[in-house]
Amino acid sequence: MRADDALARPLFLQPAVLALVMLGGAVGTAARAVLADAFPVSDGAWPWATFGVNVAGSFLLGLLVALVAVRGGRSGAWRLVRPALGAGVLGGFTTYSAFAVEVDRLLGGGSVGLGLAYAGASVVGGVLAAALGVLAGGGVPAPRSGEAGS
Template identity: 65%
Template sequence: MRADDASSQARPLYASPGALVLVLIGGAIGTAVRASLAEALPPAAGDWPWATFAVNVVGSFLLGALVAVVSGREVGRLRYVRPALGAGVLGGFTTYSTFAVEVERLLTGGAVGLGLAYGVLSVLLGVLAAAAGVLVGGGVRPPAAERDR
């Protein structure tokens, strides 16, 4: 093991400058993708916010799959995958703050039923999508060399 590997293993991952840089870069990528989708599919006043709904459900699925795939394999450089893709890309891609603002706008804008349905379905489908992602990601087998260790 190289000396820099040993020192990076001793430091908590959240305190690692390398991990923080990867989270920042990943977050910029995820945010740019989400912003592009939001710009391409803006909701009209009182309409279902499809772009936010889609990114949150898809992002929940992908995060569940990511956690299942990398769980137990976070050694060496692989320990940077979850912060880079999970906290970074998917953290920037999903947006529960925009979701909360959209629910509030629907409720106060007179679309109470739609606002409630959007709020409940977004959370419910997000949880179900994350669970489905864990199931799908849990089915991903490591390469034979990694299994034989």
């Protein structure tokens, strides 16, 4: 296969992009693990580490989507930023599975009110954080043609 053939593939099928996503995923997962170790959750307590990474990750994903859209994410280095940081780093950083397990533990452990509050706050907080990220990223001006990064 020629190099031109590899570049003609959809972005998600290009080996270099897949490698960036995997590397980013490892970085994001490691960052989440560090935070989970720094803020361990006790039985029946609010899972602050998972809540924090999911809300922060939602904000950062919203910001990234807006920045890529404003900057023209289909060309130049920007076309690699979205998969590397979005699917990779932030995909590894955020966690639905830990969120689901923690809600189940709270509900099953008799902390029904806390479990429902955690589930609701996580969903609402994530949506609001993503919206704020999009708003924050939408304020970034696109580079003029001929400037670096365009």
